[in-house]
Amino acid sequence: MPKPPNRDERPEIPPGTLDLLILRSITREPQHGYAIARTIKEQSGATLLVEEGSLYPALHRLVRLKHVTAEWGTSENNRKARFYRITPAGRKRLAADADLWRRVSSAVTAVLDGADLRPGEGRTACSA
Amino acid sequence: MLGLIHEAHCAKDIDRAIEDELASHLAECAAELAASGLSEQEALAEAHRRFGDIGAYIAACRREAPHERFPSLNHCLRTIQHARSSTALQLATICARLFLGSVLITIACIMGIVAISPPMHDSVAWTSDMRRLEGMLPVELLLRILADSWPLWSFIGAIHALAGALLVTQRLATLGAGLALALFASMFVFTLSFGFMGTPMLLGGLLLLCACLVAWDLDSLQPLFRHHREAIEVEPESGWISSPFWACLGATMVLATAVAFALNVAAMLLTTFGIGVAGVAIFLFRFLLPKALGRGRRFHPRSQQA
Numbered sequence: 001m002p003k004p005p006n007r008d009e010r011p012e013i014p015p016g017t018l019d020l021l022i023l024r025s026i027t028r029e030p031q032h033g034y035a036i037a038r039t040i041k042e043q044s045g046a047t048l049l050v051e052e053g054s055l056y057p058a059l060h061r062l063v064r065l066k067h068v069t070a071e072w073g074t075s076e077n078n079r080k081a082r083f084y085r086i087t088p089a090g091r092k093r094l095a096a097d098a099d100l101w102r103r104v105s106s107a108v109t110a111v112l113d114g115a116d117l118r119p120g121e122g123r124t125a126c127s128a
Numbered sequence: 129m130l131g132l133i134h135e136a137h138c139a140k141d142i143d144r145a146i147e148d149e150l151a152s153h154l155a156e157c158a159a160e161l162a163a164s165g166l167s168e169q170e171a172l173a174e175a176h177r178r179f180g181d182i183g184a185y186i187a188a189c190r191r192e193a194p195h196e197r198f199p200s201l202n203h204c205l206r207t208i209q210h211a212r213s214s215t216a217l218q219l220a221t222i223c224a225r226l227f228l229g230s231v232l233i234t235i236a237c238i239m240g241i242v243a244i245s246p247p248m249h250d251s252v253a254w255t256s257d258m259r260r261l262e263g264m265l266p267v268e269l270l271l272r273i274l275a276d277s278w279p280l281w282s283f284i285g286a287i288h289a290l291a292g293a294l295l296v297t298q299r300l301a302t303l304g305a306g307l308a309l310a311l312f313a314s315m316f317v318f319t320l321s322f323g324f325m326g327t328p329m330l331l332g333g334l335l336l337l338c339a340c341l342v343a344w345d346l347d348s349l350q351p352l353f354r355h356h357r358e359a360i361e362v363e364p365e366s367g368w369i370s371s372p373f374w375a376c377l378g379a380t381m382v383l384a385t386a387v388a389f390a391l392n393v394a395a396m397l398l399t400t401f402g403i404g405v406a407g408v409a410i411f412l413f414r415f416l417l418p419k420a421l422g423r424g425r426r427f428h429p430r431s432q433q434a
Binding site for chain 1: 148149
């Protein structure tokens with residue numbers, strides 16, 4: 001198994017994808033902030049490391065946008081923790097954002113690999 | 129206003145939730161580090177180190193904190209910011225300030241007329257001669273005694289005049305609106321307490337108008353409510369609303385009212401409201417209408433010249 005990169009060597013999470021990662025982390029069951037960060041780290045093979053300073057504001061923003069709900073509960077370590085649960089609106093956004101991300105990332109990969117895209121395939125609006 | 133009350137009320141709850149969540153995160157992280165072999169103290173110190181800038185975290189969370197039940201102060205401010213760019217609402221605000229200012233100055237002048245009229249009774253005698261109370265309503269008695277008490281009556285009248293003058297200056301209208309709100313609120317409660325018919329309705333309308341004027345200037349009142357929260361920047365009044373024309377019109381109204389006050393109440397009312405209406409009409413026809421039609425002299429407010 002390849003050794004995970006050092007903390008300082010890890011790539012930054014691309015802008016706009018943190019919400020997507022958070023929503024994906026809580027699709028199966030509600031999780032608290034620390035567990036969400038841990039899930040993202042584990043599922044990315046320790047490549048993506050979510051900064052706490054951006055995780056919690058993003059969670060609060062998602063609550064404000066009604067994409068997740070939050071309620072206090074008890075963590076697996078028997079500590080008071082705030083659990084985040086995805087809402088139907090959050091699931092819709094996750095589906096839309098995940099689809100967009102797949103198209104963008106496959107298009108970027110295709111460009112990097114030098115492959116030719118057929119007209120209309122993988123076409124998407126891309127902001128600078 | 130609802131958002132303002134809510135924000136002041138729930139700010140502590142939001143802060144507590146943010147701090148509790150931070151404590152929960154640090155405890156989870158420290159527990160994991162302790163399980164990997166660090167001592168409890170070292171684990172907690174490492175958890176703090178990994179978390180990074182706690183102050184920045186708290187500030188960012190406060191900015192994003194949701195307000196689910198009522199619109200937040202930020203939302204109210206953004207709505208006001210949007211409203212302040214409307215020409216119709218700017219004109220309505222100026223008219224409301226002039227109108228309320230005129231009402232307050234008129235009240236002050238009427239209070240002055242009552243005060244300089246010879247006292248019908250000796251206020252001290254009321255307490256000893258109860259027969260004089262016959263046929264008088266309690267409110268009549270109260271007002272008469274108040275009018276006979278020079279320092280208090282004059283002070284109340286002066287405060288009305290000051291609020292009116294501040295409102296018509298435009299530049300200090302926020303202070304005037306706050307003062308007027310307190311004055312109309314006290315009058316509203318007074319008329320309700322003594323069972324006045326109709327007057328509370330009229331005062332209620334004036335009170336609502338004052339509340340609208342205070343809300344219009346909510347941005348300048350932010351430091352009173354937001355404490356450590358980051359303030360939303362709202363553009364100060366600019367364009368033709370900040371024109372010195374309005375301050376001049378206000379000053380003219382105050383002076384004319386004071387002069388006409390020497391004649392009689394009807395002349396005073398006509399003068400005050402007449403000048404106000406004439407001033408707004410002059411501004412509309414001289415500056416705003418030609419500008420809207422794209423011809424005539426261009427109006428350059430102070431802020432644009434600078």
